[in-house]
Structures are given as C-alpha cells and as structure tokens.
Amino acid sequence: xxxxxxxxxxxxxxxxxxxxxxxxxxxxxxxxxxxxxxxxxxxxxxxxxxxxxxxxxxxxxxxxxxxxxxxxxxxxxxxxxxxxxxxxxxxxxxxxxxxxxxxxxxxxxxxxxxxxxxxxxxxxxxxxxxxxxxxxxxxxxxxxxxxxxxxxxxxxxxxxxxxxxxxxxxxxxxxxxxxxxxxxxxxxxxxxxxxxxxxxxx
Numbered sequence: 375x376x377x378x379x380x381x382x383x384x385x386x387x388x389x390x391x392x393x394x395x396x397x398x399x400x401x402x403x404x405x406x407x408x409x410x411x412x413x414x415x416x417x418x419x420x421x422x423x424x425x426x427x428x429x430x431x432x433x434x435x436x437x438x439x440x441x442x443x444x445x446x447x448x449x450x451x452x453x454x455x456x457x458x459x460x461x462x463x464x465x466x467x468x469x470x471x472x473x474x475x476x477x478x479x480x481x482x483x484x485x486x487x488x489x490x491x492x493x494x495x496x497x498x499x500x501x502x503x504x505x506x507x508x509x510x511x512x513x514x515x516x517x518x519x520x521x522x523x524x525x526x527x528x529x530x531x532x533x534x535x536x537x538x539x540x541x542x543x544x545x546x547x548x549x550x551x552x553x554x555x556x557x558x559x560x561x562x563x564x565x566x567x568x569x570x571x572x573x574x575x576x
Contacts, residue, residue, distance in 0.1 A: 389564045393516060400438045410565060412554035416497040419553060420490055421451035423497075424483045426548050427540035428474045436474070443472025448483065453497070456487035482540040489537035500536075504529040504546075505555035512561050519558045522547045 395405030413419060425444065429437045437444075447470050449455035459467075467473065467480045490497045504525050513519045526547035533541040550556045559566040 390562050391565070392560050392563045398435055400435060404438055406565065409552055410554050410557050410559055413552075414498050414502065416490065417450070417452050419498050419501055419549075420453050420456075420487065421445070421448075422549055422552055423486065423501075423538075423541065424448070424451060426545050426552065427482055427486075428476070428479050429548075430479075430540070430545065432474065440473055443470065447473050453487045453490045456484055457491050459484045459487075479540060486538050486540070489533075493536065500532070501529065501549070501553075502555065504532065505550065510557060512566060513558055514561050516560060519560070520547065523550070523556070525555075526550055 391402070391405055395401045395409075413422065425437050425441065428444070445451065447467055464477075464480055464484065468475050468477060493500055506523070506525050522543040527543045529546040529550070530541050530543045533546070547556075551558050557567050
C-alpha cells in the first residue's frame with residue numbers, strides 16, 4: 375500500500391497515528407492491528423503479495439473493503455488451492471463483482487501460487503530473507519517514507535527470477551511495510567517502535 379497524507383493525525387486524545395490511517399474506519403483498524411506487524415507463514419504472505427498486486431493503480435481502501443470477497447474467491451489464499459485453479463476458475467473470478475476483475479492480475483495470482491509451490495524454502499522464508507537487519511531511521515513525516523529500497527529491488531528481482539509476476543520494487547516495498555519487514559510508522563505515531571530497533575531483527 376502506498377501512503378500519502380499528513381504526517382501524524384490525532385484521532386483519540388491519547389493516540390496519534392500516521393496521517394494516512396485516519397480517513398476511514400477500515401484504515402484505522404488496519405493501521406492499528408496489521409500494518410507494520412510481523413507476518414510470517416507461506417499462505418499469509420501469499421495473500422498479502424496478491425493483495426498488494428491487485429491494489430496497483432487503485433486505492434488501498436478498495437482492497438480492504440473487498441478483502442472478504444477476495445478471500446472467498448481465492449480459497450483463503452491457500453497456495454496449494456490457488457495453484458490448482460483452472461481456466462474455469464479464471465472465468466469465475468472475472469465474473470465476481472466482489473473482487474478487482476483484472477485478468478492480468480487474476481492470472482498473476484494463479485501463476486504466483488504455482489511459483490510459490492516450487493520454492494524449496496517456502497515463500498515466507500524467501501521473502502523474509504530480503505528484510506533489512508540493521509537499525510532503521512524513523513521517518514519524521516510521510517514525505518520521508520520511500521517508495522522503494524535496495525532490499526525491495528532485490529526482492530522484486532529475486533521473485534521475478536523465480537517466476538513471479540506483478541512484483542516490482544514498489545509492490546515489494548509495500549509488502550515489506552505491511553508485513554513488518556520494515557517499520558515506517560512516522561515519528562509520533564503510537565505504533566512506532568523505539569528508535570534504533572528494527573522489526574526484521576526481532
């Protein structure tokens with residue numbers, strides 16, 4: 375998810391959040407409960423990889439609101455199940471108004487499930503191998519949050535080399551932010567970790 379808005383917005387008297395997180399209840403819940411928290415597990419990370427790809431060109435709130443329908447349509451994003459999807463499943467997905475009906479992205483999700491099946495180490499271990507491990511400077515404002523990083527460029531290249539598609543450096547960095555590989559909560563946000571710590575080192 376790409377973020378852009380005011381740096382920190384107070385919503386409750388005792389809490390300040392990243393500015394992007396306050397325009398809708400879904401954003402508040404996602405920011406407080408998910409974004410930036412470590413997420414591991416092959417199927418869990420496959421879901422996030424797929425959703426970040428589907429979000430390309432759209433607002434993240436659209437994806438959040440459609441996530442229950444996505445999960446139902448894609449068999450809970452179980453890699454083995456999605457890898458078995460057929461041409462009939464593709465047409466079923468293209469007829470499902472509850473999801474983003476983009477054929478290239480639908481095909482990418484199915485193809486990426488098959489690519490994930492081929493990974494000897496599993497998707498979770500592969501993705502986390504690209505997480506930075508050194509101290510991470512705290513962004514002061516959202517203007518200080520990058521769209522890519524050397525690690526996300528390496529992740530995108532590594533995934534493409536293994537047969538994944540729709541995984542450019544920007545999508546890879548959004549995945550890293552969402553799953554706690556990096557901590558881009560801005561200074562002053564109640565979710566920001568102590569300065570000098572790094573989620574990938576936990």
